[in-house]
Amino acid sequence: MAEARPTMRAVRYESYGGGPDGLKHVDIPVPAPKKGEVLLKLEATSINPVDWKTQKGMLRPIFPAKFPHIPGTDVGGEVVEVGPAVEKFKPGDKVVALLDHFKGGGFGEFAVAKESLMVARPPEVSAPEGAGLPVAGLTALQALTQAAGVKLDGSGPPKNILITAASGGVGHYASLGADEVLDYKTPEGSTLKSPSDKKYDFVVHCAHAFPWSVFEPNLSERGKVIDITPSFGSMMTFALKKLTFSKKQLAPLLLTAKGENLEFLVKLVKEGKLKTAIDSTYPLSQVKDAWEKSISGHATGKQSMTVLQRVPPLQVAEEKLMRVVRYDSYGGGAAGLKHVKVPVPEPKNDKVLLKLEAVTINPVDWKIQSGMLRSFLPPKFPLHTWSGSSFCELWYANNSSCDVAGEVVEVGPGVENFKPGDKVVAYLSISNGGGFAEFAIANESLTVARPPEVSAPEGAGLPVAGLTALQALTQAAGVKLDGSGPLKNILITAASGGVGHFAVQLAKLGNTHVTATCGARNIDFVKSLGADEVLDYKTPEGAALKSPSGKKYDFVVHCAHAFPWSVFKPNLSEYSKVIDLTPGISTMTTSALKKLTFSKKQLEPLLLTPKGENLEFLVKLAKEGKIKTAIDSKYPLSKAEDAWAKSMSGHATGKIIVEP
Numbered sequence: 014m015a016e017a018r019p020t021m022r023a024v025r026y027e028s029y030g031g032g033p034d035g036l037k038h039v040d041i042p043v044p045a046p047k048k049g050e051v052l053l054k055l056e057a058t059s060i061n062p063v064d065w066k067t068q069k070g071m072l073r074p075i076f077p078a079k080f081p082h083i084p085g086t087d088v089g090g091e092v093v094e095v096g097p098a099v100e101k102f103k104p105g106d107k108v109v110a111l112l113d114h115f116k117g118g119g120f121g122e123f124a125v126a127k128e129s130l131m132v133a134r135p136p137e138v139s140a141p142e143g144a145g146l147p148v149a150g151l152t153a154l155q156a157l158t159q160a161a162g163v164k165l166d167g168s169g170p171p172k173n174i175l176i177t178a179a180s181g182g183v184g185h186y187a188s189l190g191a192d193e194v195l196d197y198k199t200p201e202g203s204t205l206k207s208p209s210d211k212k213y214d215f216v217v218h219c220a221h222a223f224p225w226s227v228f229e230p231n232l233s234e235r236g237k238v239i240d241i242t243p244s245f246g247s248m249m250t251f252a253l254k255k256l257t258f259s260k261k262q263l264a265p266l267l268l269t270a271k272g273e274n275l276e277f278l279v280k281l282v283k284e285g286k287l288k289t290a291i292d293s294t295y296p297l298s299q300v301k302d303a304w305e306k307s308i309s310g311h312a313t314g315k316q317s318m319t320v321l322q323r324v325p326p327l328q329v330a331e332e333k334l335m336r337v338v339r340y341d342s343y344g345g346g347a348a349g350l351k352h353v354k355v356p357v358p359e360p361k362n363d364k365v366l367l368k369l370e371a372v373t374i375n376p377v378d379w380k381i382q383s384g385m386l387r388s389f390l391p392p393k394f395p396l397h398t399w400s401g402s403s404f405c406e407l408w409y410a411n412n413s414s415c416d417v418a419g420e421v422v423e424v425g426p427g428v429e430n431f432k433p434g435d436k437v438v439a440y441l442s443i444s445n446g447g448g449f450a451e452f453a454i455a456n457e458s459l460t461v462a463r464p465p466e467v468s469a470p471e472g473a474g475l476p477v478a479g480l481t482a483l484q485a486l487t488q489a490a491g492v493k494l495d496g497s498g499p500l501k502n503i504l505i506t507a508a509s510g511g512v513g514h515f516a517v518q519l520a521k522l523g524n525t526h527v528t529a530t531c532g533a534r535n536i537d538f539v540k541s542l543g544a545d546e547v548l549d550y551k552t553p554e555g556a557a558l559k560s561p562s563g564k565k566y567d568f569v570v571h572c573a574h575a576f577p578w579s580v581f582k583p584n585l586s587e588y589s590k591v592i593d594l595t596p597g598i599s600t601m602t603t604s605a606l607k608k609l610t611f612s613k614k615q616l617e618p619l620l621l622t623p624k625g626e627n628l629e630f631l632v633k634l635a636k637e638g639k640i641k642t643a644i645d646s647k648y649p650l651s652k653a654e655d656a657w658a659k660s661m662s663g664h665a666t667g668k669i670i671v672e673p
Contacts, residue, residue, distance in 0.1 A: 018042045018043045018044075018045060019042070019043050020040045020041060020042055020043065021040070021041065021042075021043045021121055021122040021123050022038065022039075022040060022121065022122050022297065023038075023039055023040075023041050023083050023118075023120060023121035023122070024036050024037065024038055024039075024083065024084075024120040024121070024297065024300045025037055025039060025081045025082055025083040025084075025120065026068050026080070026081065026082060026084070027080050027081045027082075028080055029068065029069065029070040029073070030068070030069060030070065031068070032065070032068075032069075032304070032305070032308060033301035033302075033304045033305045033308070034301070035068060036120075036300055036301055036304060037081075038298075039081075041121075043122075043123045044118070044123065044124065044125045045094075045096075045125075046094055046095060046096035046099075046125050047096050047097075047125075047355075047356075048096055048097045048098050048355075049096060049097075049098050049099060049127060049128050049129070050095075050096040050099070050125050050126065050127055050128065051092050051094065051095045051096065051099055051102055051108075051125070051126055051128060051131065052092070052093050052094040052095075052096075052123055052124075052125055053088065053090040053091065053092060053093065053108065053110060053123065053124050053125070053126055054090050054091045054093045054122065054123055055088050055089075055090040055119065055121065055122060055123065055124055056089050056090045056091065056140035056144075057088065057089045057090070057139075057140035057141040057143070057144040058085045058087065058088045058089075058119035058120060058144055059085075059087040059088075059141070059144045059145045059149075059182075060084075060085070060303055060304065060307045061086070061087065061148045061149065061182060061307075062182075062242075062307065063114070063148070064084040064085060064086075064117075064304075064307070065084075065304060065307060065308050067082075067084070067114075068082075068084065079115070079456070080363075081362060081363075082117055083117045083118050083119070083120050083121055084117045084119065084120050085112070085117055085118065085119020085120040085121075085124075086111055086112040086113070086114050086117060086118075086119055086147065086148060087111060087112075087119065087144050087145065087146070087147040087148050087149075088109070088110050088112060088119050088124060088126070088144050088147075089107075089108070089109050089110075089134060089139075089140035089141065089142075089143035089144040090107075090108065090110070090124075090140065091105065091106065091107055091108070092104050092105065092106040092108060093123070099128050100128075101128060102128065102131065102133075106133060107133070107134045107135075107136075107140075108126075108131050108132060108133060108134050108143075109131070109132055109134045109138070109143035109144065109146060109147065109275065109279055110124075110126035110127075110130060110131040110132075110147070111126075111130045111131075111147035111148065111151070111270050111275060112124055112125075112126055112130075113127070120297065120300060122297075129272050130147075130270055130272050130275065131272070132272060132275050132276040132279055133276075133279075134279060135279070135283050137282075137283045138279055138282050138283055141289070141291055141294060142282060142288075142289040142291070143279065143282070143289075145182070145289035145290075145291065146186075146275065146278045146279065146282070146289065147270070147275060148182075148183075148268065148270075149182035149183045149186055150186045150275075150278045150287075150289075151268060151270055151271075151274055151275060151278065152183045152241055152266070152268050153183050153184075153186040153187035153217070154186075154274055154277070154278060155266065155268060155269065155274070156183075156187065156217045156239045156241060156266055157174075157187060157217065160215070160237070160239045160264060160266055161174065161214075161215040161217070161237070161239060172214045172215060173207075173211045173212065173213050173214050173215075173233070174213060174214065174215045174216070174217065175205060175207070175213040175215070175216040175217070175231070176188040176191070176216075176217045176219065177197075177205070177216070177217070177218050177219050177220040177223075178219040178220035179191060179194070179219070180313045181219055181312065181313075182312075183217075183219045183241060184217075184219040185290050185313070186287065186289075187217050187219070188217075193207060193208050193209060195208070197220070203227075204227060204231075205223070205227055205228065205231050206231060207231065212231060212232060212233040212234075212236065213231055213232055213233060213236055214232075214233050214235075214236055214237075215236065215237050215238075215239060216228060216231075216232070216236070216237070216238040216239060217239050217241065218238055218239060218240045218241065218242075219241055219242070220242075221242070222242075222244050222246055222247070225238075225250050225263065228263075229261060232261045234260055234261075235260050235261065235262075236261050236262075237261070237262045237263070237264055238262070238263045238264070239264050239266050240263060240264070240265050240266060241266045243265030243266070243267075247263060247265050248265060248601075248605070249605045249608070249609065250263045251263050251264065251265055252601060252602045252605035252606070253605060253606070253609060255602065256602050256605075256606060290313060292306070292312040292313045293306060293312070333356065333357045334354040334355065334356060334357065335354065335355065335356075335357045335450055335451040335452050336352065336353075336354055336450065336451050336650060336673075337352075337353060337354070337355050337447070337449060337450040337451075338350050338351065338352055338353075338449035338450070338650065338653045339351055339353060339449070343383065343384040344383060344384065346379070346383070346657070346658070346661060347654040347655070347657040347658040347661070348654070350653055350654050350657060352651070352653075355450075357451075357452050358452065358453070358454045359423075359425075359454075360423055360424060360425030360428075360454055361425045361426070361454075362425055362426050362427045363425060363426075363427045363428060363456060363457045363458070364424075364425040364428070364454050364455065364456060364457065365421050365423070365424050365425065365428055365431050365437075365439075365454070365455050365457060365460060366421070366422050366423040366424075366425075366452060366453075366454055367417065367419040367420065367421060367422065367437065367439060367452065367453050367454075367455055367460075368419050368420050368422045368451065368452055369417050369418075369419040369448060369450065369451060369452065369453055369673045370418055370419045370420065370469035370473075370672065370673070371417065371418045371419070371468075371469035371470040371472070371473040371670050371671070371672055372414045372416065372417050372418075372448035372449060372473055372670070372671045372672070372673065373414065373416040373417075373448075373470075373473045373474050373477075373478075373511075373668045373669060373670055373671070374414060374656055374657065374660045374668075374669045374671065375414075375415075375416065375477045375478065375511060375660075376511075376595075376660060377477075378414065378657075378660070379657060379660060379661050414441070414447055414448025414449050414671070415440055415441040415447070415448060415476065415477060416440065416441075416448065416473050416474065416475070416476040416477050416478075417438070417439050417441060417448045417453060417455070417473050417476075418436075418437065418438045418439070418463055418469040418470070418472035418473040419436075419437065419439075419453075419469065420434065420435065420436055420437070421433050421434065421435040421437060422452070427457075428457050429457075430457060430460075431457065431460065431462075435462065436462070436463045436465075436469075437455075437460050437461060437462060437463050437472075438460070438461055438463045438467075438472035438473065438475060438476065438628065438632055439453075439455035439456075439459060439460040439461070439476070440455075440459040440460075440476035440477070440480070440623045440628060441453055441454070441455050441456075441459075448671075449650065449653055449671065449673075450650075450673060451650075451673045458625050459476075459623060459624075459625050459628065460625070461625060461628050461629040461632055462629075462632075463632060464632070464636050466635075466636045467632060467635045467636055469672075470642070470644055470647065470668075470670045470672075471635060471641070471642040471644070472632065472635070472642075473668075473670065474511070474642035474643075474644065474667070474668035474670070475515075475628065475631045475632065475635065475642065476623065476628060477511075477512075477621065477623075478511035478512045478515055478668065479515045479628075479631045479640070479642075480621060480623050480624075480627055480628060480631070481512045481594055481619070481621050482512050482513075482515035482516035482519055482570070483515075483519060483627055483630070483631060484619065484621060484622065484627070485512075485516065485570045485592045485594060485619055486503075486516060486519050486520055486523070486570065489568075489590070489592045489617060489619055490503065490567075490568040490570070490590070490592065492519075492520060492523035492524075492525060493523050493524070494519065494522040494523050495522075495523075496522065496523060496524050497524065498523065498524055499524065500524050500525065500526065501523070501524065501525050501526075501567045501568060502525070502526045502528070502560075502564045502565065502566050502567050502568075502586065503520050503525050503526070503527050503528070503566060503567065503568050503569070503570065504527075504528045504529070504530070504558060504560075504566040504568075504569040504570070504584070505517055505520065505527060505528070505529045505530070505544075505569075505570045505572065506529075506530045506550075506558075506569070506570070506571050506572050506573040506576075507530065507531065507550075507572040507573035508529035508530060508531045508535075508539045508542070508544060508547070508572070509531040509532065509535035509538055509539055509666045509667070510572055510665065510666075510667075511665075511667065511668050512570075512572045512594055513529070513531070513570075513572040514538075514539070514542055514643050514666075514667050515640060515642075516570050516572065517529055517539060517542040517543055517544050518542050518543060518639070518640045518641070519634075519640065520543075520570075521542075521543035521544075522634075522639060526545050526546075526564065527543065527544045527545050527546070528544070528545065528546040528547075528548065528560050528561075528564065528566070529542075529544040529546070529547050529548070530547070530548045530549075530550045530555055530558065530573070531547065531548075531549070531550065532549065532550065532551065532664075533549045533551065535666055536549060538643070538666060546560060546561050546562060548561070550573070556580075557580065557584075558576070558580055558581065558584050559584060560584065565584060565585060565586040565589070566584055566585055566586060566589060567585075567586050567588075567589050567590075568589065568590050568591075568592060569581060569584075569585070569589075569590070569591040569592065570592050570594070571591055571592060571593045571594060571595075572594050572595070573595075574595070575595075575597055575599060575600070578603050578616065581614075581616075582614060585614045587613055587614075588613050588614075589613070589614050589615070590614075590615045590616070590617055591614075591615070591616045591617070592617050592619050593616060593617065593618050593619065594619050596618030596619070596620075600616060600618050601618060603616050604616045604617060604618055642667065642668055643666060643667025643668065644667055644668055644670055645659070645665040645666050645667045645668060645669050646659060646665070646669055646670070647669075647670040647671075647672060648669070648670070648671050648672070649671070649672055649673075650671055650672065650673045653671055656669050656670075656671050
C-alpha cells in the first residue's frame, strides 16, 4: 500500500439535502494522480447550478452522487504533479480544467484532473476567468455551434436566436452583445415575444421550465428549442415532437465536454472576444456564502472561490500492484480486453477493500464496450470493464464488473459493520474500482455479509440480476413475496437468463401465475424454477407471447431484446403494465405516449436503484434455499475473454462467473 499522503482542506457534503449548512470543512489526504491524470493546486473554482442540484437530489435519477462528495468541477490552477503517460503538462504549468462531475473535487486545495480535459492558461486569462469557462462556456458553445449550427466565423445564413436567462453562467457566454433584451417579469418578457416581432429559429433555453405553449407561437416554421436543463416534462415533449414528426422541435442538450473546445474558449478569452463575467469571489472558508448565492439564482455571470494555503511538496511511495482486465476504446469485443497491472486501491471513508473470489458478468458490460449505451454511459478510457453498471450509476472510470463476492482485507475510516476476514457479497461503486481484478473497493452501504451456506459464485450472481428482478416484481408489479395479495398473472421473457431466472423464483414466492419464455433447450430448467407455463420463443406461440392457457397478463417483466408494443398489447389485461428492463429509445417514446394518452395499458422502463437492505434480503433467501443462482460456467481471470464472448453470445443459462 502507498504511504500516507499530506492532507489538505476541502469542503464536502455527506448526504442529499442540507443546502449551505450541509457543507462540511474537513482535512483529507491530497489525491494522487493516476495514469493520464495531473494533480492541480487550485487557484479558483466556479460554482454551477448542477452542483447544488446534485446535493439537493434533483438529478438523482441521473447523477446519484457518492457520499461524501466534494463538489466543484470548473477550476483554474497550477500543475504540481503528473501521473504516468502525461505528455502535455509539467509541474508549474498554469491551466484550466474540467473535473469529472461524479468525482468532483473543486472545493479543495488540490484536485486531480484528466489531461484530456485540461488546457494551458495563458497570462492574459486569470484563474477566475478561466475557471468560469468549462461547464458554462462549453454548454453555450455546444448549444450554438452543434445544436443550432451557428458558424462563429460569421458565415452562413442569418439566424434569429432567443437566449433565456442571459445574465447567468451559460446565458452570458451565449449572448453578450444582444440585439434585443426582454425583462422576464414584464408581460412581453413572460411570453418571450420579440420586440421586433421576429420568429426564433432557435431558442437556447437556460432558464427554468417553460411550457411548450409559450415557445410555440414565437418559433419560425422549423424552429427548435434547445433545453440545457431538461426535465421530465422536456423529455416528454421531446418524445412527442419526434413521434408526431413536428416541424417545431424541442431538443434536450447534454454536455459532451471536449478538450479542444475548452482550448478554443480559452483562446477567445485571450483574444478579448469572450469575457467571463464574475459576480463575486469568496475564499474557501466562506464557501457556504457562495453556495447560498448560487442557489438564490441572482448571480450575474459566474461565482468563484480562491484557495490560498500552500501545502508541502508531495512524496509518493511505490504502490502494490494487482492484475486487472480493461479495454481502451469502444468496440473490439472479447479481443478488446487487455490484461494489465495497476495499483491496489485504498479504502477511504466508509469503504472496504475486498480480495475478490468471484465476479459475474452482466450484458450491460459488453453493451457499454460496444457503444450501444454511449448516449447514457460514455465511458472514459481505459475502462476496466464494469459489470452491472445500472443507469442509476451513470459513471465512467477505470475497471470491470460490479457484482462480486470476496473477503474483506482492509477497512476505511468510519466502517462499523465489517472487519478483515469477513466474507461478503457487494455491489461495487463504479467510481472506486471494478470486479475484473484481484482487489476492489466497495461501499459499506452496498456490502452484505455472506453466510457459509452461500458460496462466492452464488453470492456474486445476486446484485444486479437479483436486485433488478426484485425491484421489478415488488416495486413495479406490486408482488408480495409472502404469498399474500390478489393473484397476478405475470409473463417473464428471457426467463433462463440472469435476471429472468431470479424473476421466476421470486415471483413464485408471491401469489402469481407465471408464464415464461426461453429457448427450447432451457424449457425444463425454467419449469424447475417454478414457472407454471413455458413458451419456446422460437415457436409461433412463443413469438406472439400468447399464454398456453389463454390468460391475459397483468404484468410483463421483459428481460429480452426489444419487442414492438403490438406484440404485447393483445396479451395484456385491461389494466396492465410492461416493465422493460433494457429500455431503448422506442421504449421511452412508447412510455411517454402511453402516459400522455392516459392508456390503461402502460409501458414502464425500469432503472435499477441498488439498496443494501434489498441485497441482504436476497442473500437471506439464498441461505434459506428459497432462491438459487444458476451458474452457467466459470472462468479464471486469465480467461476473461472467453467469459466475455460467452456472455455476448446470448446463450448463457443463468450467470457467468469469473474467478480472480
